[in-house]
Amino acid sequence: MTAGTNDGVPTGTIETDISARLDSGGLAPSRRGVVKRKEGTGAGDAGNVIAAATQRLDSTRLLRWDVYADAFRHELLEYADGPAGFVRRTLPYISRSIAAHEPILVAVGAEKVSLLKEALGRDAARVGFADMSTLGRNPGRIISAWREFLRQHASGAASALGIGEPIWPGRSAAELAECHRHEALLNLAFDGGAPWHLLCPYDVDGLDDQVIAAAQHSHPFVAKDGGRDGEATRPDLAMPPGPLEGVLEPPRSSVRELTFTADDLGVLRRFLSEWSEREQLHPEANQELVLAVNELATNSVRYGGGHGTLLLWREQDQLVCEVRDAGHIQDPLIGRSRPAPQQHTGRGLWLVHELCDLVQIRSSASGTVIRVHKRCSSG
């Protein structure tokens, strides 16, 4: 057993019938009580696919998993052979969680959602699904969604399973940059919190090697394709750069610019709205962009030295707005948690993430730059 890499966290939620073996391995008893798993019986009322998938997980691997089940486990799951390979790789994990009565949320593309539902048959009703192309178009929304899932479905549960595929072939360079930051932020957001398992499937056929390599650095656990199911290694985690550090590529087309203070927020909104309209942004999207940029400008006035600069330009089918000010954002997870309705403050950047297709935040002692993207294509 190679659980020694886990630095002494081995107090799992442990199935009674394997606990003896765990005990003989010198593991402490569970902190959180014993989960009554029903591996064998749970598969009995599922379809053949589930039964087969469950059988593939032999007890040794189950034991490995349970060792970690008392912590957040952020795991890269490499898969080949397209959507079929995705289903083949993820199904054993889903089946096991179903058998363990864990809450499950799968956030992947629509085609994979359909295929998984088909493979799961009536057990699909036990699984929550979300279309990642909507939910995670802006990867800055995903952590907030996982928090909601845990809050609504997993409070009190011994563990939970999330499957989220934030990166798919066709993501732009800017989107990829934010996705990698998102993956690193997941560790910051959930390490040390409630135990749950987040599997991040990566399409090794469709994605560049450097994308996979970057993902390996943000995931404490990596399940290689071709490796045994459930087998994971802990690669040397290179410390990722600070999530808000770095600089953004300069605009590649002509830029409109407006400086503003507290008195100019109305002017700024009209300036932006007229430009967006000329650029043929859909009226509803225009309203959303104006609200988002107004939130950024308000933050500049309130926290960024009382004034700021707005830059506007177009990149292919996207309108891009950037707000610069002298502020310094300290919390790398800012805006990645949905505020409760009764919460009075802390809503601005969360809203910006909800309203925009991509949000890029860079902040240091020399100032803050926040760039938001809104797609022009209607619908």
Place this chain on the structure above:
Amino acid sequence: MGARDHLQIEVSQEEDRVVLALDGELDMASAHLLERAVDDPEIATKPTVVLDLQHLEFIDSTGLRIILSARKRCSERGQELAVTRGSQQVERLLSVTGMAAYLRTVTAPGELTA
């Protein structure tokens, strides 16, 4: 342009409620006007305060915060705060933030079916 130019608040006393009709834009620059209007002792005399948002063209998270503060202020005085439905922009913000379900919403300032 001063705050008064972009938000006007008209207060009307009804039998069982006081209505604050907001016209214009509720943001960081105009938020204090609503704050002051809600603090006014003359609106504390009726069981219900209605914020009429039908002519509010723009609201942001600062505006929302002021509405939440108003709700708290009213509750401390034993009053209930209700809002009417607003423009598309207002409705979008209320729905995306989950506030539409949290705040008591009435279809019109005169309709207060219990």
